[in-house]
Amino acid sequence: MHCYGHAFNVVSLGDIMKNATIVLGSPNAKGNTARLAEAMLSAIDNESISIRKIELSKLKRINHCVGCDSCKKNETRKCVFDDGLNDVIAEVRKSDLLVIACPIYFFNFNSLTKAFIDRLFYSSEINNNENLLRGKKVAVLMTYGLTNVIDSGAKNALQSFYDISKFVSLEIIGIVYGSFGDDQEQNELLLNKAKNLGKTINKEILA
Numbered sequence: 001m002h003c004y005g006h007a008f009n010v011v012s013l014g015d016i017m018k019n020a021t022i023v024l025g026s027p028n029a030k031g032n033t034a035r036l037a038e039a040m041l042s043a044i045d046n047e048s049i050s051i052r053k054i055e056l057s058k059l060k061r062i063n064h065c066v067g068c069d070s071c072k073k074n075e076t077r078k079c080v081f082d083d084g085l086n087d088v089i090a091e092v093r094k095s096d097l098l099v100i101a102c103p104i105y106f107f108n109f110n111s112l113t114k115a116f117i118d119r120l121f122y123s124s125e126i127n128n129n130e131n132l133l134r135g136k137k138v139a140v141l142m143t144y145g146l147t148n149v150i151d152s153g154a155k156n157a158l159q160s161f162y163d164i165s166k167f168v169s170l171e172i173i174g175i176v177y178g179s180f181g182d183d184q185e186q187n188e189l190l191l192n193k194a195k196n197l198g199k200t201i202n203k204e205i206l207a
């Protein structure tokens with residue numbers, strides 16, 4: 001006697017959901033950068049994209065990369081400093097998208113963001129042509145105090161993001177930058193750009 005069973009394709013939520021990590025490099029949880037990030041997050045399709053938000057300033061302490069190369073000598077590619085950033089790095093490696101949100105301090109991204117960037121990208125690099133982050137998508141949000149991208153020094157941060165992305169073969173899917181001031185119309189324009197980035201992320205990640 002033959003027994004005919006039904007074959008089900010079980011698709012778990014984990015298979016459908018995409019993962020994104022947003023790393024807030026500003027020490028101000030309610031500052032300009034966070035405001036821009038919230039606008040972007042408000043447009044994200046939360047049913048299909050699981051977003052993990054990490055505030056670097058809330059991590060206990062962040063050591064700076066010392067170039068010891070320990071991360072190159074172990075299979076897990078973990079940094080020798082087990083200070084909480086390792087969990088963030090592991091999270092980013094599992095993500096389809098990384099969003100970096102940072103303020104400009106002295107004509108480049110602030111040092112908290114730089115510490116994260118050094119640790120993430122150095123530990124994920126296998127050699128010049130291979131990287132554990134290769135092919136991931138990245139988006140960037142930046143705020144500054146001065147009036148434009150040149151005078152503020154955001155141009156330097158932009159150049160760095162372009163250089164890093166090229167080196168690691170990350171795909172930049174959007175960058176939003178600007179300053180919040182007294183002009184409410186300008187502020188709204190900036191927030192709208194961030195919302196549009198959220199919509200772009202939905203399209204790019206779920207495509």
Ligand SMILES: Cc1cc2nc3c(=O)[nH]c(=O)nc-3n(C[C@H](O)[C@H](O)[C@H](O)COP(=O)(O)O)c2cc1C
Binds near residue numbers: 026105146153180
């Ligand atoms: C230490 C420090 C350095 C700064 N350097 C710059 C700068 O070089 N260019 C600029 O346009 N704004 C500069 N700013 C202003 C900040 O980039 C701006 O206020 C930003 O929106 C702050 O973001 P937050 O509210 O998330 O902290 C600086 C602010 C601080 C505290």
